[in-house]
Amino acid sequence: MFAxxxxxxxxxxxxxxxxxxxxxxxxxxxxxxxxLVLVAAGSKRYAIRAQPPQGTAPxxxxxxxxxxxxxxxxxxxxxxxxxxxxxxLDRAAAAGFNGVIFPDGKLGRLEDGSLLPRYHTHLDExxxxxxxxxxxxxxxxxxxxxxESILWHDPNLAATLPVRASRHVARGGRLVPDxxxxxxxxxxxxxxxxxxxxAFPGWAWQDQPGVTSFVDRDVRHGGRASIRMEAPGDxxxxxxxxxxxxxxxxxxxxxxxxxxWVRTEGFDGGDxxxxxxxxxxxxxxxxxxxxxxxxxxxxxFDVTFNTLTHDTVLFYLGVWGGRGGTIWWDDARxxxxxxxxxxxxxxxxxxxxxxxxxxxxxxxxxxxxxxxPKSGNVRWPGDYDLWHVAxxxxxxxxxxxxxxxxxxxxxxxxxxxxxxxxTVALNxxxxxDIVETQLASTRRAxxxxxxxxxxxxxxxxxxxxxxxxxxxxxxxSPGAALAxxxxxxxxxxxxIDEHAPLWVWSDMFDPFHxxxxxxxxxxxxxxxxxxxxxxxDPRIGILNWNRGASRRDSASFFGExxxxxxxxxxxxxxxxxxxxxxxxxxxTGIPGIDGVxxxxxxxxxxxxxxWAEHVWGDATWEPWPPEGAATATVPPAATATATVAVTGxxxxxxxxxxxxxxxxxxATDAMPGTAEPxxxxxxxxxxxxxxx
Numbered sequence: 001m002f003a004x005x006x007x008x009x010x011x012x013x014x015x016x017x018x019x020x021x022x023x024x025x026x027x028x029x030x031x032x033x034x035x036l037v038l039v040a041a042g043s044k045r046y047a048i049r050a051q052p053p054q055g056t057a058p059x060x061x062x063x064x065x066x067x068x069x070x071x072x073x074x075x076x077x078x079x080x081x082x083x084x085x086x087x088x089l090d091r092a093a094a095a096g097f098n099g100v101i102f103p104d105g106k107l108g109r110l111e112d113g114s115l116l117p118r119y120h121t122h123l124d125e126x127x128x129x130x131x132x133x134x135x136x137x138x139x140x141x142x143x144x145x146x147x148e149s150i151l152w153h154d155p156n157l158a159a160t161l162p163v164r165a166s167r168h169v170a171r172g173g174r175l176v177p178d179x180x181x182x183x184x185x186x187x188x189x190x191x192x193x194x195x196x197x198x199a200f201p202g203w204a205w206q207d208q209p210g211v212t213s214f215v216d217r218d219v220r221h222g223g224r225a226s227i228r229m230e231a232p233g234d235x236x237x238x239x240x241x242x243x244x245x246x247x248x249x250x251x252x253x254x255x256x257x258x259x260x261w262v263r264t265e266g267f268d269g270g271d272x273x274x275x276x277x278x279x280x281x282x283x284x285x286x287x288x289x290x291x292x293x294x295x296x297x298x299x300x301f302d303v304t305f306n307t308l309t310h311d312t313v314l315f316y317l318g319v320w321g322g323r324g325g326t327i328w329w330d331d332a333r334x335x336x337x338x339x340x341x342x343x344x345x346x347x348x349x350x351x352x353x354x355x356x357x358x359x360x361x362x363x364x365x366x367x368x369x370x371x372x373p374k375s376g377n378v379r380w381p382g383d384y385d386l387w388h389v390a391x392x393x394x395x396x397x398x399x400x401x402x403x404x405x406x407x408x409x410x411x412x413x414x415x416x417x418x419x420x421x422x423t424v425a426l427n428x429x430x431x432x433d434i435v436e437t438q439l440a441s442t443r444r445a446x447x448x449x450x451x452x453x454x455x456x457x458x459x460x461x462x463x464x465x466x467x468x469x470x471x472x473x474x475x476x477s478p479g480a481a482l483a484x485x486x487x488x489x490x491x492x493x494x495x496i497d498e499h500a501p502l503w504v505w506s507d508m509f510d511p512f513h514x515x516x517x518x519x520x521x522x523x524x525x526x527x528x529x530x531x532x533x534x535x536x537d538p539r540i541g542i543l544n545w546n547r548g549a550s551r552r553d554s555a556s557f558f559g560e561x562x563x564x565x566x567x568x569x570x571x572x573x574x575x576x577x578x579x580x581x582x583x584x585x586x587x588t589g590i591p592g593i594d595g596v597x598x599x600x601x602x603x604x605x606x607x608x609x610x611w612a613e614h615v616w617g618d619a620t621w622e623p624w625p626p627e628g629a630a631t632a633t634v635p636p637a638a639t640a641t642a643t644v645a646v647t648g649x650x651x652x653x654x655x656x657x658x659x660x661x662x663x664x665x666x667a668t669d670a671m672p673g674t675a676e677p678x679x680x681x682x683x684x685x686x687x688x689x690x691x692x
Contacts, residue, residue, distance in 0.1 A: 052096055052621045053621060054134075055623060055624060056621040056622060056623055056624055057621065057622060057623075057624035058096070058615075058616035058619030058620070058621050058622075059619055059620055059621075059622050060581070060584050060615060060616050060619050061581070061584040061585040061587075061588050062588045062589065063584055063587070063588075063593040063594070064594065064622060064624060064626060065594065065595050065596055065615075065616060065619075066594050066595055066624040066625060067098070067099055067136075067566050067594055067595025067596070067597075068096055068097045068098050068099065068595060068596060068597075068612075068616070069097065069098070069099035069100060069101060069136075069566065069595065069596075069597040069598070070088070070089075070092045070097050070099070070100045070101070070597070070598045070605075070608070071100075071101050071103070071568070071597055071598065071599045071600065072085060072088060072089075072100050072101065072102060072103075073102075073103050073104070074102055074103075074104050074126075075104055075106070076104055076106065076119050076122045076123045076126065077106060077115070077116060077118065077119045077122070078122075079118065079122065081122070082122050082125055082126060085126050086125075086126060086129045088605050088608070089126075089129060089130055089133055089135060090133070091605070091608055091609065092135070092598075092605075092608060093133040093134070093135055094609075095608060095609045095612040095613075096612050096616060097135070097598070097608075097612065098134065098135055098136060099135055099136035099137070099138070099453065100130055100135055100136070100137050100138075101138055101139075101140055101456045101503075101597070102126075102137065102138070102139055102140065103140035103456075103458075104139075104140075105143075105148050105149040105152070106119060106149075107139045107140070107141060107149070107438070107442055107445075108141060108143065108148075108149025108150060108152060108153075108438050109149070109152055109153070110438075110441040110442065110444075110445050111437070111441045112153070114152075120445070123445060124448055124449050127446060127448075127449035127451040128449045128451065130449075130451055131449055131450055131451040136453035136454075137446060137451040137452070137453050138446070138452070138453040138454045138455060138456050138501075138503070139442040139445075139446060139455060139456070140455075140456040140457075140458055141435075141438045141439060141442050141455055141456070141457065141458065142435050142438065142439065142455070142457040142458055142459070142489050143424070143458035144423070144424055144426065144457075144458060144459045144460070144462055144485065145421070145423055145458060145459060145460035145461045145462045145463070145508070146421055146422075146423075146458065146460065146461070147382075147422055147423050147424035148382040148383070148422065149382070149438070150382075150424045150431060150434050150435065150438075151376060151381070151382035151422060151424060152380070152381045152382040153381070153382075153434045154345075154381075154430065154434070155375060155376020155377060155381055155382055155384070155414075156343050156344050156345045156348075156375075156376070157345060157424055157425055157428050157430060157431050157434075158343060158376065158384075158414040158422050158423065158424060158425060158464075159414070159415075159422075159423045159424065159425045159426070159464040159465055159467075159468070160343045160348045160412035160413060160414055160415075160425070160464075160467060160468050161255070161306040161308065161412065161413060161414075161415055161464070161467050161524065162253055162306075162410065162411075162412050162467050162468070163253055163254060163255050163306070163409070163410060163411050163412070163413065164252070164253040164410050165253075165408040165409075165410055166254060166255075166336075166408065166409050166410070167179060167180065167355070167406060167407075167408060168393070168406070168407050168408070168409050169404065169405070169406050169407075170395060170401050170402065170403050170404060170405045170406075170407070171403065171404070172403075173394060173395050173403075174392050174393055174394050174395065175352075175367065175393040175394075175395070175401070175407060175409065176393075177336040177338070178406060179251075179336070181249070183248060183249070183250055183254075183256065183334055184248075184334065185246070185248065185258075185315060185332050185333065185334050186202035186203070186246055187200055187201055187202030187203060188260075188331070188332035188333055188334070189222065189223055189330065189331045189332070189333075190215075190220075190223070190225050190226050190227050190329075190330055190331075191223045191224060191225060193215050193217070193224070193225045194215065197209060197210060197215075198210040198213060198214045198215045200215065200227060200244065202246065203244050203245065203246045204245055204246045204247060205244070205245050205246075206227075206243065206244035206245070207229075207232070207236055207241055207242050207243050207244070207318070208235065208236055208242075211235050211236070212229060212230065212231075212232055212235040212236045212241075212242045213227060213228070213229050213230075213242055213244060214227070214228045214229075214230065215227065215228075216228040216328060219263065219328055220328075220330055221261040221263070221298045221328075221330035221331050222261075222330065222331050223330075223331075226263075226328045226329060226330035227244060227317075227328065227329050227330070228326060228327075228328050229242035229318065229319060229322075229326065229327050229328075229329075230242075230325075230326050231322075231323070231324045231325065231326070232270065232319055232322035232323070233268075233269065233270075233322055233323035233324055234323075234324065239320075239321070240269070240270060240319070240320070240321045240322040240323060241318065241319065241320050241321070241322070242318050242319045242322055242327070243316050243317065243318025243319065243320070244316070244317050244318060244329075245314055245315065245316045245317075245318075246314075246315055247279075247312055247313070247314055247315070248312070248313050248314075248315050248334075249311065249312060250307045250310065250311060250312065250313055251307065251311065252307055252308065252309050252310060252311060253306065253307060253308060253309075254306070254307045254336070255304060255305075255306050255307075255336065255337040255338075255340070255413055256304060256305055256306075256307070256334055256335065256336060256337055257302065257303075257304050257334070257335050257336070257337040257338075257340065257387060257390075258274055258276075258286075258302070258303050258304070258305070258315075258332065258333070258334050259300055259301070259302045259331075259332070259333050259387075260274055260300070260301055260317060260329060260330070260331065260332040260333075261298050261299065261300050261301075261329070261330045261331045261332075262290060262292055262296075262298070262299055262300075262301055262327065262328065262329060263296065263297060263298045263299070263327070263328040263330075264292050264293060264294065264295055264296050264325065264326065264327045264328075265295050265325060265326045266294060266295060266324065266325035266326065267292060267293075267294055267295070267322075267324075267325035267326060267327050268294065268322070268323040268324040268325045269321065269322055269323035269324070270319040270320055270321045270322030270323065271289055271319065271320045271321055272289055272290040272291075272292045272318075272319050272327070273286075273289055273290060273316060273317075273318060273319070273320065274286065274290060274301065274303045274316070274317060274332075275314075275315075275316040275317075275318075276305045276313045276314070276315060276316075277313060277314040277316065278307065278308060278309070278310035278312075278313050279310060279312045279313070279314065280310065280312075281520060281521065282520055283308065283310070283520065283521045284523075285305040285306065285307065285308065285310075285313060285524075286303050286304070286305040287415075287416075287417045287418060287463075287523060287524070288303055288386055288416060288417070288418065288419045289418070289419065290303075291419070292327065294325070298328075298330070302386055302387035303386060303387070304337045304340060304341075304386070304387060304413075304415075306413070306415065306524075308467075308524075315334075317329045317332060337390060337413070338390030338391075338392075338393075339370060339372050339390045339391050339393065339411065339413075340372065340375075340387065340388065340389075340390040340413060341372060341375045341376075341384065341413045341414045341415075342370065342371065342372040342375055342390075342391075342411055342412070342413055343375070343411075343412045343413060343414050344370075344371060345425070345428060345430070346428070346470065347425060347427060347428050347468040347469050347470025347471075348411070348412035348425075348468050348469065348470075349410075349411075349412075349469060350363070350370055350409070350410065350411045351408075351409070351410040351411075352366065352367060352407055352408070352409050353407065353408050354405075354406075354407060354408070355405075355406040355407060355408060357408065359400070361399075361400065361401060361407065364396060365396060365398075365399070365400075366395065366396055366399045366400050366401055367393055367394065367395055367396055367399065367401070368394045368395070368396050370391075370393065370411070371391065372390065372391050373391070374388050375414060376414065376422075382422075384414060384416055384422050385416075386416060386419065393409070412467070412468055415464055415524060417463045417464070417523060417524075421461075421463065423462050423463060423464045423465070425465075425468060425470060426462070426465060426481045426482060426484075426485045427468070427470035427471065427472050427473070427481055428470050432488055432489070432492065435489060435492065436492045436496075439455060439489075439492055439493050439496055440496050442455065443455075443496060443497060443500070452500070453501065454500045454501030454502060454503065455493060455500065455501075455502055455503070456503045456504070456543070457486070457489060457502060457503065457504040457505075457540075458505070459482070459485070459486060459504050459505060459508050459509075460505040460507060460508060461507065461508070461514070462482065462508055462525075462529075463522070463523035463524060463525065464523065464524045464525065465478050465481065465524075465525045465526065466478050466481075466525055466526030466527055467524075467526050477527050477528075477530070477531065478525055478526070478527045478528060478529050478532075479515065479527075479528065479529050479530045479531035479532045479534075480531060482508060482509075482515075482529055482532035482535065483531060483532050483533070483534045483535030483536075484535060485535070486504065486509070486532070486535040486536055486540075487535035487536075487537070490502060490535075490536075490537050490540060501541060502537075502539070502540045502541065503540065503541040503542070503543055503566070504536075504540055504541070504542065504543065505542075505543050505545065505568075506542045506543060506544040506545055506546055506554065506558065506565075506568075507545060507546065508529055508532055509529075509532050509533040509536055509542075510533075510544075510546055510554050510557065510558075511530065511533070511557060512546060512550035512553045512554045512557065513546045513548075513550070513554060514529055515528070515529040515530060515531075515532045515533065516528070516529075516530070517530055533557075533561070536561070536563070538561055538562035538563055540563065541563060541564045541565065541566065542558045542563045542564070542565045542566070543565075543566050543568045543597065544558065544565045544566065544567055544568060545567075545568040545571075545599070547569075547571075547579070547583060551583060551586065551587070552586055552587060552590070555587045555590045555593065556590055558592070559590045559591045559592045559593070562592070563592060564592045564594045564595075565592050565593050565594065565595075566594065566595035566596060566597050567580065567583060567584065567587075567593065567595070567596050567597070568597045568599040569583065569596050569597065569598070569599060569611075569615070570597075570598045570599050570600055570607070570611050571599055571600070571601070572600055572601055572602050572603040574607075575607060575610045575611075575614070578610075578611060578614040580596060580611070580614065580615055581614055581615060584596070584615070596615055598611055598612075
C-alpha cells in the first residue's frame, strides 16, 4: 500500500498568556447568536450550528473537543491571500472551529530584512481578523523535517550523506575520479538487442518481454533501439508494473549521478522511477521519482544516489502501479557525481590525503577552496536541485600534489527526498541559534495583533540523519538525537515564554509510527528513531496523525505520558469517506483526546463545514474546560459571527516510494505494529554540543 506523506504548499517555518482564554470565558455575559450555514456536499446538505456558547465544547464519543483547529497553509506575501484566508476563517468560526495553525516558510525569516513590507501588513491584518473571531492563532516553526525555513539562513546546515576515501588522480591541474573498476550500466543504451524476442541482453530481469516491455527499433533517442513499456495496467494487472533491472557492483560510500532519456505518449498513472535499491540490508537509495508528463518528446532526467554501506545495488528503470499509455527509456548512464551538492559545516568536514593516508593535504595550500555555490542556492537560499554539473577540484599554485599522483578525498553531500524535501542536521549547534531567533520573532509578530496562541513545532518525517560527524548526544542513536533536539527546542521556547503552549506532530515520537523499531531502514536514516519520545516534555501537545491499525496504541502511548492530543483528521477525504468520527469512537476511554484539526493538503476548504458536521454536528456542548480540569490553555471563546465566502487551495498528497521487488509497494511512513513504549517522563540529555 502507499503511505500518506505530508507535503506542504509552503514550507512550514505557540506561547501565549495562559489566562487569556480564561478571562474571555469569564468575561462573556451572553452567548453569541447562532448562524446557520448550509453547505452542499454531494447530494446531502449539512446544517451547521455556528458560534456555540462561549466557554463550551462538543462532547463526541466521550471526548470533550476543546480544540477545533484548521491547518491553513498560506503565503502572506500575496495580497490576494488576505481576503481568501479571512473568508476561510469566517467560515471556520461559523462552523465551530476555534483555532488555526499558519504554516508559511516566510515566518522563518520575519526579521532578516528579506521580506517585503507588505508581508507584515498582510500578516497583521489576517491575525487581527482571527483575533476578532476569537480564534487561537499560532505559527508553525522549527521545521526539522521540511527544513527550508531554517536552511534559508544557511543551506550548509542540511543533513548529509558521506563520501569516504574516494580515489582521485591529479591530471591537468585538477583532481578527477579514478575508480579502480569504473561502475557501469550494462547495455544501458539498449544497443545490444536480442536476435529474437524482446528480452534485452545484459539485464537480469524485465517485466513480461513481448507483453509489457518491448524492443523498439523505430522510436529511439540514439543508436538503433530503445525499450518501450506499454499499458502496464492492462498488460500486467493488477500491479501495473513495467520494469527492467540489473545488479551493479559498487563500493560503499560513493556518490553517483545517473542520467536517462525518457519519452511518453498518453502515459497514465503510476510511479515512474530510476530506482537504486541497496542489498543487505535492503534500502532504497534514491527517493526521487521521474516527473514524466502524459505526452513528451525525449527528455533527459537526472538523479543521484549514495551507495552508503552497500557493495551491490539493484538498478531499475520503470513504472510501478501504471495504467495506460506508453513510455520509452534510452541511453541510461552512470558516472561519479563529484562535489555536487557539497555541504560545508563543522559536522561535514572535507579530508584530502595521499593514497596511503600518510600525508594530509590542505585547502588553500594544495587545492583551491572547495564549494558548490549552487548547492541550496538554486532559486533562493534553501532551495536545492536534483542535479547540476559539479564544480571541479582544482590544484592550488605550488600544490604538493604532483601530476599523476593518486589521492583520497572524503566529503559530505546533501540528498533530496521526493524531489523537494531537505532535512536540517539535528546535531549541528548553529541550527538552534536560528530556531531560537524564529521562535522569538514569530512570537513578536503574532503578539502585535494580540493573537499569539503558542507554537506548532515542525518535527515531522525526518528522513535523513546519522551519517555526519557532528557530536551526537546520548548513545549516538537517531532516537537520542531527536529526543535531545525536541528537548532543547522546548527549553528555548520556555526561555522566551514560560507558559506558551507547544504542539508537535506525532509521527517522529510515536513508537507505533515513525519511531518504531524497523526491519528495513527508514529512508536514509542510519538506525531508527526509537526512544525519541523521551525528550518530549508532557506539557507539549501532540498533533496525532496515526490513523492506521495501531491508532489506539498510539493515542494510549501519548495519553499515558500525560500529553493532550489533537487528532489531525480529514486529509482530503470526500464526505462519503469521512472516517474521523470512527477514529474518535475507537479512542473512547483514552484520556487527553482534547481536539480535532481539519488537516488539508490538496483539496482546499470546500468541505470545511461538512467535516465539522461529521465530527460534532449532533454533539452536546458542555463547559470547557471541565470544572477542576488541569489544562494548559483554554481555547478562547468566539466573540463574533462569520459569513461564508470563498475557499482556498493546497497541494497534492504525496505517496511514499515503494519496494520494487514486489508487485505491491510498501509504506515507509505507514503505521508499524509494535515497539517498545517510552517512559512517562521528560528526559534531559547531556548536550555538550549545544552548550550556550
